[in-house]
Amino acid sequence: MELYTIFGNPVSHSKSPLIHNSVFQKYAPNKRFTKTLLIDGSKLREVYQQLRISGASVTVPHKEIAYKVCDEVRGIAKKIGAVNCIVTEKGKLVGYNTDVYGFLDSISEWSDIEKVLIIGAGGTARALTIGFLERDWDITIVNRSEKRLENFREFPIKLYSWKDFEIANYDLVVNVTSAGLNDDSLPMDREVLEKVFQNSRYAVDVIYKDTPFLQLAKEIGLKVKDGSMMLIYQGVLANQLFTNNQIEKEKILKAMLEVYE
Known part of the structure; x- marks a missing residue:
């Protein structure tokens, strides 16, 4: 055995x-x-x-x-x-x-992605950034604090803290924070997130369940997936x-x- x-x-x-x-x-x-x-x-x-x-x-x-x-x-x-x-x-x-290619396989039917917003700046964000760059996607990361963004300065991507975040149009928005895992919280201010979703088409939360982040995205009309x-x-x-x-x-x-x- x-x-x-x-x-x-x-x-x-x-x-x-x-x-x-x-x-x-x-x-x-x-x-x-x-x-x-x-x-x-x-x-x-x-x-x-x-x-x-x-x-x-x-x-x-x-x-x-x-x-x-x-x-x-x-x-x-x-x-x-x-x-x-x-x-x-x-x-x-x-x-x-296998995490990165697993993520990419899980969204393979969304074949028209070019611009991505990642919310959060931990290890998962780094892994996805490397995988997304292999596909030449245009990547933006926004994080609550500026400190963790220092780990991403080596990459050719846009980096924002909550203070200076400038919303653009995105094909895909990915939440890699723990917001919504054990509570009803969102990964960023609701009003800002609503504006993000109004300028986006797809949303993914890496948490393995339907989260407030995904519920809001669905309300606004985005196609969504959880981390399962x-x-x-x-x-x-x-x-x-x-x-x-x-x-x-x-x-x-x-x-x-x-x-x-």
Whole structure:
């Protein structure tokens, strides 16, 4: 039996075992996916080896540590500096990041995107910025404080704090803050957000549920998505790595959607 797990803190809410086991049960019965609460991220490599697992998903707050403990990092994860998927190859820990392309796959039907506004300036914003720049999208980031914007000065994008934000027309607005996760808050002043939406077409919240941000966007007439499909699509890409690309992407997606919905 090959074992896989997800490392996180918290991790009890994770749907990763559900979606990955749906694929393993159908197409790879010798594999099984579990969840592991990892409080001390510095012990990730040690625990990984103790569990004798063949691979792992990594969620908050351990993605940056995972990047550091891998023997090799491949693909866009090298630019982002964060790993959310690890596989064992010839005794080495190899790290990948499937979050960005999972997000892009989840909005693939919106094929006419050129201008994007990202609300928030944390790790997810950085990852999406790198992925969006690969598509030559025009990116603007707005954040409550100016301090976190310093981490984005290296990129050819527009940066604003709430104080100096200048609203423009956007194809896509993405909320990467935690506003609305456990309350009814919005990621920025309602009046300003309404004006943003009136000049936009699509909205995505990376939180896995219908949030006040998305509710307001729908009221104004935007097409919207929550983060659940991003979770599914990044999981599809991770599962391909776990199964060494032996299962067709469409079969993985179908199995995951059947149990998630």
